[in-house]
Structures are given as C-alpha cells and as structure tokens.
Amino acid sequence: MRFLHTADLHLAKPFGRFDEDTRAALRHARLTALRAIGQAARDHKADVIVIAGDTFDAETPPAKTINRALRTIADVPEVTWVLMPGNHDSLAAVELWERIARDAPDNLRLALAPEVIEIGEDVAILPCPPTVRAPGMDLTAWTAQYETPGRIRIGLAHGGVVDFGSEAATPAIIPPNRAETAGLDYLALGDWHGQMQLTPRTWYAGTPEPDSFKGHPPAGALLVDIPAPGAEPVVTPIHLGTFQWHDLNLQCLEGVDPLDQLAQTLPQKDRDTALVKLTLSGRLGLSDHAALLSACEGLREDFHHFEVHADTLGIAQSVTDLDLIAEAGALRTAADNLMAATDLTGRSVEDAQVAQIALTHLFHLAQEDREA
C-alpha cells in the first residue's frame, strides 16, 4: 500500500498584509501545490492521497477556488483522493461540504464522519473530522474501539498533540501515541504547517506550500509505504512548494562592514520566488546606518517580497559621523543632543526611536546640503 499524506493547503488564504501582486501570487501558488501533489502521486505511483484537513482556509471559500480544486483532483483520476475537514474548513462549513459532495469527481472520497472508509480489499481509513473549529474533545478516540480485521488501518486526524511540557493534558488534544493505542498502521495528521514525525507511525505532513515566516522545515508531502497490516511504514518526504519564506536577522557589529554582512545574510538564489523579512539589530554609526538602509532599499526589487525591520537597529556614537554634520556650532549642538536622546537610559523606547530617526534625518540633510 502506497499513499501520499498531505494537509494544510489553505486554499484561498488571503495574505492581506502583502501587496496585491504578492497576494495573488501566493494564492495561486496554493492551487499549484495541489496540482503538484497530484503529479507527485502519479510520479510515485501512489494509489491514494489523504488530505488531513485545512484544504480550504475558510468555511466559505470562493466558488471558483472549490471548482478549481475539484477539477485538479479530477485531473488525476487514477488516484483516490480522501479529503477530510480541518479546523479551518470543519464540518461546521456545511455549505462547503455540501457543495463538494454535490460536485465531487468519482475519485474523491469525502471523510465527513467518524466512519471507516474502505479502499479496495485491504485498506481501511479511519477519519476523525473536526465537527467545529474547536471541538473541545479528542476525536480520535473512536478509532481504538473500531476493528478492521485484515486491513491496513490508516488514521486521519487534524489538531494538536499533547504538550508534555504543560501540567495537564487537555482532553481536546490528540494523544501522540494514538496510532499505537488504536492499532493504526499510520496516523496522518494535519494542522502543524511544518513537516514533523511524532512516532514511527505518526506524522504531520506540513503544508505543501509555505505560508509564513515561521521558519518551518522545507515544505512538501509525505510518501508512505505500508507493505502489510502491522508492518512499520516507510515514510519519504517529498519536497514541494513555489515560494521560500526567509525570516532573517542581521546583527550589526561595529567594525564589520554591514553591507558585507547583508550580502552574507540574504539568499543568493531564487530571489524572485523568495519572501524576505529582515530584522536589523545592533548598533551602527550614522553613515553605516544610512548606507545599510539605503542598500536594503535598493534590494527591494530583487525579491518577491522584501521587508526590513530596523526598529532594533541602534546608532552608535561616532565623532566622525557627527563631524560630517558639523564640526562645531549650533548644528553640532543639535546633533549631540539628538544623539544623547537615542540613549534608552531614562526614556522610552519610542522616544529614543524618534530621536534616532530625527538624527538620521539631520545626517541626511547635512550630507545633502554639503553635497549641494
């Protein structure tokens, strides 16, 4: 038995904080990911694709998104797709699931109830669909009570596992050893967007198309081989995804050229499909500060999305920098005062930031005036 395990496609996710082009591209990439999954199943000769929830980002996704998704599924007719709701597209989304049930192609099996879905003679899928966004109970319990003699048992669930760090396990959370206690050959989980193995039989597939700067491992799906009931599964990650999300930090060090640091920090390849969130920290002299921000500004077009957070980048006191404003006189006095106001001692972070911006402006204006 060979199948593909995926989850958390979040089709029609809006990505509201990005500009319009990026939003459109990111949304389109998620449909592309669905197609890629189908292709991967075909390439690896998998019989079944199980999607462990959150195929759709909302309870009422646009009709065109649903239609495109169903068409993509129908485009790989030799594979049986098993589609289960997640917390974003839970059974509470009655409209969505009614519509899908109505328009479903023949190769799509919907896991809308805690009932066994038999695939052929040998496989039993035991789905645990979330009834609502937060069901408040462990929906996988029933799998332990239900026997499927002679069949490979694949559990399908969506949600968090027990956090062993917390004082008491919440009953709403899936026990990580559910596969073992319920005699499942494999428990296919969804909800966590990074690929993760919990036990030899329990995996989170992660999202096939990354969707945040949270720094998950590379996105993709899981190819699972189970030779016979009770045999340990062989799980092979398959890499998928169009965009790379980079959450980068640049700690500026005095005496090190910040532009060199910047070059070393940023990815060199595939910049057009990269989304970068760069956080600058440390302290720089006024001229280095200006040069670094200017360089960042110049890089904006290289990447699909490039955002710089310089709130934590301080200004280092440097006589040379202040001399560039004025060696003496009232301008120098103002610069000295502003520099002093960037110090956090005895003032709020906000005030210090305002002073820092004011000082940067003074530096720029003085430079421009000198050049003029």
Add this chain to the structure above:
Amino acid sequence: MKLRSLKLHNVRRFAGQTAQIGPFGDGLTTITAENEQGKSTFFDALHVLLFSAHSSQSQEVKSLQPHSGGPVQIAAEIELDGHNYRIEKTYLQQRSAQVIDASTGAIVQQAGDAEAWIEAHILRAHKGPTGLLWVRQGMSHVDPTGRDKDADNLAARRDLMSSVQGQIDTVTGGRRMDRIVGRARAELDTLATKTLRPKANGPWKDAEDTAEALELSCDQLQQQVRKLSAALSQKRSAKARLSALNDPELAQTRAAKIKAAAEALKTAQGHLAKLNEASAALDLITREEALVAQSLRDMDAMRDRRATLLRDLKAQEDAHAKATQAEASAAQALSAQKEKLATAQADRQDLEAARQAAQKAQATAQKWDRLRALTRTRDALIAPRAALQDAQTALSTTPEVTSADIEALDALRISLTVAEERHNAAAAKVVLRPEGHAKATRDGALIAPETDLPIDADMTITLEGYGAVRLVPGSAADRGKRDALRTQMASQLAALGVADVPAARAALSARQEAKAGAATARAQIAALAPDGTDALEATWRTLCAELDHAADAPLPAPTHETQTTQTLDQTAHKLDAEIEAARAPLDALQQAVTQAITARAKATGALERLATEQQALAPAPDEDSQRTDLEAKRTSLAEQRAKADAEVATLQAITPDVSALEAAHQRLIGAQTADETERRALELQLAGLTAEIGVQADAGVEEKLAETEGQLVQARTRAARYAQEAQAWALLIQELEDARQAAQETYFAPIRAELTPLLAQLHAGAAFDLDPDKMLVRSITRDGVTDTLDVLSGGAYEQIAILTRLAFARLFAKQGQHVPIILDDALVHTDDARIEAMFTMLAQTAQNQQIIVLSCRTRAFSDLGGTRAAIRVGVN
C-alpha cells in the same frame, strides 16, 4: 584694517577731476564740508571698491560715472597687518584692478587675482568686511521690524550684518542651518499640521484615512462574517434536526404506537357502547316507575279535590245572590242622581244659548249704530267735497294770475296810457261830422261823429256813400314808445292767458276765492274724517257687508234690549252651582254599582270554573280497577330497576378511560403532524439559509475580511510610521532651533557686555534686549518702561544704532581686529546735550579704533575733536 586715504578720478561731480581725502589717522578723523561737496561720493566709491569687481557693470558702479562718461577710477590706501597697500580699480572703461605694495610700489596682484586678494585678505579672512562698519546718512534708521523687502533697510543692515556674518554663521550654523531647518520644516509640512496632526492631502493623513476606511470595511465584513457564521450554524442545527426527523426508526416506532393506541381506543369504545345501552335501559325503567307513582298520586289528589269542590260551589252561590241584590240597589240610586244632574245641565244649556243670542244681538246693534253714524258723516261730507271739487276745477280753469302780475300790468297800463295820451296829443286827428245820418266805419266799426280820431296808424275809413278814405299817419314823436309798451302789454297779457287787465283782475280774484273755498272744504273734510275719507269709506263698506246692508237701502231704526246679559249671567252661576251639587255623589254611586257588578261577576266566574272542574273530575267508572293495576305495575318495575342497576354497575367496572385513550391517540397523531410541519419548515429554512450562505460565500466575505484585516494592520503600521516621522521631524526642528537660539545667545553675550556701558552713558540704568536675527537693539527699558526701537525718537534711535556699531567695533578691537567706523552724516537728529555724550563715546572708542566722521554740520561737529581732514580736488 585701517583706511589711510581715498582717491577718486572722474567720479560723479568730480568729472575729469581728481578728488582725495585723507590721510586718516589711527583714531578719530573728522571731515566737515557743506552738502554737495562730495562726501557721500567718497563713501559710495569706497563701497564699490571693496565690494564690486572691476568688471562689474552694476547700477551701483554706473551711478558713479559722471554725465560726461569716461572711466571711473578709485584708489584706497589701507594698512593691513602692519603693511600698507594701495588698491586701485578702474571701472566701466579701461577696466583694471591692482593691489600695490605701498612701500615698494610693486604690484602684488592685478585683475582677477587682485579681486581674489581683496576677497581673501579683506572680506573672507576676517569672515566679513571687517574693514568697514559704517553708518550712512539716513541709514542709521534701521527698521527693527525688519521689512527686508525695503532695499535701504536691507542695505543698512547688510552693512552691519556682513561684518559679523561669518562669525555668526560659524556659531549658529548660519545659512546652512537655515537651509536644513527649512528642509526639515518642508518635510514636516507635507506630513503634519502645526499642532502635529495629520495634514490634509498628506501621506500621513492618507494612511490614517486608509486605516479608518479599512476599519470600517472590517467592521462591515465582520458583521457579514458573523451573519454567515450564524447562518452556517443555523443550517447545521436545521440539518441535524431534519436528519433526526427523517430517522426511519423513529417513524416506525411512532407508527406502531399509533396503531396500538387506535386499537385500544376501539376496544374501549365497544365497552362504552354496551354501557350506554344498559344505562339507557335503566333510565327507561326508572322513568316508567316514576310515571306509575305519579299516576297513583294523581288519583289520590283528584279524590280530595272533588270533596273540596262541593264546599266551594255552595259558598260561591251565596256570594253571587248577595252581589246581585247590592247591584240593583246601587244602580237605582245612581240613576236618580243622574236624572237630577241632567235636568240642571239642560237648564244650563238653555240659559247659555239665550246668553249667546243676547250677546250677538247687542253686537249687531252696536254695528248698526256705527253704520248709522258713518252714514251721517258721509252725508255731511258731500257738500264740502263738492265745494273742494268746484274750487279745484276753478283753480285749474282760471289763468294763473298773481297779485304781482296785476301790479306789473297796472304799472304797464299806466305807462301805456301816458304814452298813448302823449301820442294822441301829438298825432294828427280826424273828426268826422257827417251830414245827416251818414255813417262812417273803420274796420267795420262805427266811428262816433264829432270825436277826435287820432290817426295813429295806417287806417282806412269807409264813408257811407262816399267810399273809402285812406289816412296815413305821419311820423309822430312818441309813437315808438307807445308801440313798444303796447307790444309789451300784449305779450304780458298773452303770457298770463287773459285778454285784458280787468280780465286778469277777475282771474286773480277768482283764484283767490277758489283757494279760500278749497281750504275751507278741506278743513271740513278733515274734521269729519280725521283718518281720511278713504278709510272712512272702507269702514263704511265693511260694515255694510257685515250687516248685509245694501248701500243705497234706508237704515233701520235703532232697537232696545229687553233682557240684559248680566241677569243671564247671574242665572247661569246659580245653575252651575246646582250642577256641581248634583255631580258630587255620582262617583261614589258609580263605584258602588261597579263593586256590586264586580262581586257578582266574580261569583259567576267562580261558579262556572268550579262547575267545569267538577265536571272534569267526575270519577271514571273503572277508577278502582285502574288503581289496582297501577300498584301491581309499580312493584314489577322496582324489581326490573334493581336488576338493571346491577348490570350497569358491572359494565362500568370493566370499561377503560376512553378519553385518556383518545388523548393518547390524538397526542401521537399530533406529534406525527407536528413532525411533518417541522420538517416542511426546516426544508424551507434550509433552502433560505443555503441561498443566503451561497450569496455570502460567493462574495467571499471571510476571505475579504482576512484580507482587509491584513491590510488594516499594514495601514495602521504605515500611519504609525508617519506619526513617528512627524514626531522625528518636529523633534529635529525643535533641537535645531534651540541650538541656534542658544548659540546666538552665546554670541551676543560679549556684544551685550560692550554695549551696556555705552548705552549707560546716554540712558543711565537702561536695560536693553538684542534681536539676534537683526543684530540690533530690539527694545530698551528705562525706569521700568519698555519701548521698542520703532517708538523711540529719531535721535534716540540713531544714537542706539551708532552705539551698537561702536560696541561691535570695540569687540573686534579686543580680538585684535581693527575695524574702521565710517559715520556719514550721522547724528543729524541728536540734540546738543546728547551729542556731547556721543562725541565723548566716539572719542573714547577712537582710542583703540579708527573712526572717520563725515558731516555737513561744521559748527556742531567742531567739538568732536580728533584730526581734521579735508576733501582736496584737482590734486594728483
């Protein structure tokens, strides 16, 4: 720098001439000359020499050229750091510039290099034209409010400012500071208002507006999403409920229950029918039993009644006889009394008829009296009415002549008679004396013989037997008047309608008589018929009609009444009393009769009733056997009832509660119907919800909300960034201005120190405030009163202006920079007392300072002291 001498050639009034002033010593030099001697020309030329390149064609340079044209030459000898130099420039034509070492005569620099030398050694080296601190005539009056558009004001200030600008710039940031502050202000201005609020059309405001709009959109979308969520939730519940309702197991159970309930109900209903039958039989027996008992009771009652009836009949017969007797006697009494009353009433009626007849006759007699009186009056009226008629006829037929008319006629007649007499006396006369009885006629009229016949008109006299003699009057004197009077007389008579005067008199008399007659007749008529003859006539005719009397028939003689109505009235009263007396007992008698009749009728009725009842109650022949049968039946029925009672009790004990079973059955049917109704309602609701959700889902509200929320975060971040930017610019501007202000204060401290003792000499105890922008005293405080410079007198104003320059000069001198002060016609407004003090201060300053004073006030400035210099013209 010190200025040693100044030489001009071909400058303004010195066309084609050379003019020179100097030498100037280290201290005070005064040059006094009348106006138009060229003092200001020297002053302007020195300014051009230092500030205008030799290639300049500026207005300032051109203004130096005399009308005759030609090159303008200016030269100055200066001492700079212990060396003497001569600067020579030629402007406009043969242009050149040279700097010459005065001790050796060697050219140090020339042309552009000479200009650069001046710039480097005089202007820039000392960060300003430290060689010059001058006050020109009329230009000491610097307006401290600084209307820099005023060219004079600007120039005057420039004189002073330019000498210290370099140093000030270094300290205060100068124009660089100005530019940077300007840029910062411009940046802030695009973002924020003066109160640091987002500025309209600015990016900050735009970001705030965008955020606000997005918030609004978010709110709306959230509402829609909540609605959608609620619809989804409702749909979910509805579906769950519908699914429960459609559960086949539930339907099966319900059907079985309904069937069982129906069967139980049917069985119970069978029992109930039997019970009802038994109850009905029992009821029948009970009723029959009651009927038999009643029949027996009736028989007993009838027997008792028969006995009573016999007694009652006897009593009623007695009562009837008694009543009949009473009725007869009462009727007799009543009849007698009625007869009595009828007699009295008949008498009374007769009397009433007589009385009415008497009254009627009396009225008729009165009418006859009236008619007779009226007839008499009518008769009496005949004569006066005829008289009135005659008088009126006379008045209408007699000409209307008045006594005035008569008087006029008399007067006219007298005049005419006089005229005629005169005429006749004057006229020719003819006297006929016939012989025999021969007759003569005129116009047929016989002419009397022997009579004067005046020939007063053309007349023809016929003489019998002779023929006609025509006599023609001659012209007579008074004939015209006579004719006129005659004509007048004739016309007046014609107007009055009379033939002659006597006729007129007769007419007047007749009229007067007729009027008197008419008045008399009217008075008589009025006396006889005060209401008018018509009213009298109408009354008379009415009476004739009423009395049926023909108008022309003779009236009957009056009659006399035989019996008066009074007598009749007395008789009537008497009869009325009799009638009343007869009527009084009638009611009582009538009542007695009625009572007797009633009593008899009652007795008759009772007897009839009793007889009928007696007849009806006559015993049947088989009454006794009937009674025996009935008693036997009663016993039998009592036995049947006991049996039926027992049967009903038995059935009641075994019949179930049918109403409860019915209720149970109905309840189950009702539940089934309710399920069906609910199912239909749910299907409808589901259809509605599906449509609603479909609409919202198609609109992608959840997606839009998430997107809008993301955009809102972005917009808020952007707005916050702009707010921070605005704060940063505001902070920068504040810091820069604070620093500049502080720097200016620092810079002015030594100037203040220099100026204070100078000002104290003029205004003891005065404090002052310096304007850092204009380098001038802004206001001065004396005896607690603060005056701004513009309200001071012209004298005080120029004194302070000069003292400010002296202060600068002293400051420069202390720093080792010697600055010449040139005062050109200054102190023109200053009074004698103050001018002494000013002279003293100038002299005091001149100890370490070159001061050159140019003035036209030779006498006033004679006390200034110092070296005297003069303008020399024509000297090479």
